[in-house]
Amino acid sequence: MTEAGTSLASTPDGPSSNVVLEVQSVDAGYGAHTVLRDVSLDVREGEIISLLGHNGAGKSTLLRAIAGAIGVAKGDIRFRGESQIGHGSARVAQDGIALVPQGRGIFPTLTIGENLQLGAGVARRVTDRPTVTQDFVLDLFPALARRLHEEAGTLSGGQQQMVAIGTALMASPRFLLLDEPSTGLAPVLVQTMLDQIQAVHRELEIGVLIVEQNIHEALRVSDRAYVLRLGEIVREGPAATLLDDPDIWGLF
Numbered sequence: 132m133t134e135a136g137t138s139l140a141s142t143p144d145g146p147s148s149n150v151v152l153e154v155q156s157v158d159a160g161y162g163a164h165t166v167l168r169d170v171s172l173d174v175r176e177g178e179i180i181s182l183l184g185h186n187g188a189g190k191s192t193l194l195r196a197i198a199g200a201i202g203v204a205k206g207d208i209r210f211r212g213e214s215q216i217g218h219g220s221a222r223v224a225q226d227g228i229a230l231v232p233q234g235r236g237i238f239p240t241l242t243i244g245e246n247l248q249l250g251a252g253v254a255r256r257v258t259d260r261p262t263v264t265q266d267f268v269l270d271l272f273p274a275l276a277r278r279l280h281e282e283a284g285t286l287s288g289g290q291q292q293m294v295a296i297g298t299a300l301m302a303s304p305r306f307l308l309l310d311e312p313s314t315g316l317a318p319v320l321v322q323t324m325l326d327q328i329q330a331v332h333r334e335l336e337i338g339v340l341i342v343e344q345n346i347h348e349a350l351r352v353s354d355r356a357y358v359l360r361l362g363e364i365v366r367e368g369p370a371a372t373l374l375d376d377p378d379i380w381g382l383f
């Protein structure tokens with residue numbers, strides 16, 4: 132149910148040029164509870180895409196489906212042209228898709244360094260991508276360098292988020308799925324976090340699909356966005372267009 136005037140076909144190169152990730156008419160959910168209905172979305176090379184929507188719209192569920200953490204009842208999810216259906220989360224991670232879940236997903240009793248090395252363990256099983264080093268992560272998040280040997284659970288919310296993203300980067304991903312990376316951050320830090328994500332995207336040339344509640348901030352760093360409502364995509368378009376559209380706020 133995409134609104135007219137925002138379709139992908141309006142791009143000069145057409146809908147399928149340089150598509151890295153493609154979600155095609157997906158239904159997914161939990162057992163008998165269908166959450167996502169006929170969801171389609173794509174991310175092209177060099178893009179940051181925002182996935183927006185109110186609580187319970189199905190944003191996390193879509194990220195989990197892409198990451199292979201839950202099954203898909205209908206449709207297809209293709210990464211670099213290959214269907215991911217049935218691959219499971221370990222294989223999807225090795226193919227280069229890293230999920231940073233909501234709530235950070237770090238190991239609080241391991242040190243920051245040990246958490247980062249868990250990501251490096253995934254990277255050791257892949258040979259076709261340049262390795263993201265610990266130095267890169269510590270340059271990106273200097274606050275972690277100073278506390279490398281401390282337990283991750285002792286860090287502030289924002290620093291734990293850095294550990295989660297850093298661990299995902301250490302897996303040398305091709306694509307990052309970020310579920311509300313600014314959760315729990317002070318407003319002044321939200322902008323910094325999103326700027327750092329944009330820097331990572333540019334420097335490592337990896338695709339990013341980001342779920343965010345901070346709509347303005349998310350659109351500021353994104354190329355395009357999709358809006359999910361009750362499990363369906365109800366709006367999509369260039370970030371700049373959505374930012375200027377007063378009707379967008381009625382969708383939340």
Ligand SMILES: Nc1ncnc2c1ncn2[C@@H]1O[C@H](COP(=O)(O)OP(=O)(O)OP(=O)(O)O)[C@@H](O)[C@H]1O
Nearest residue numbers: 161164166184185186187188189190191192193233
């Ligand atoms: N593990 C689960 N088992 C069963 N139902 C779930 C599970 N996780 C989420 N749901 C349900 O799926 C629906 C979509 O939830 P989801 O977390 O994907 O939404 P969301 O858009 O990410 O919301 P939020 O912004 O609150 O995280 C909700 O009705 C939720 O109750």
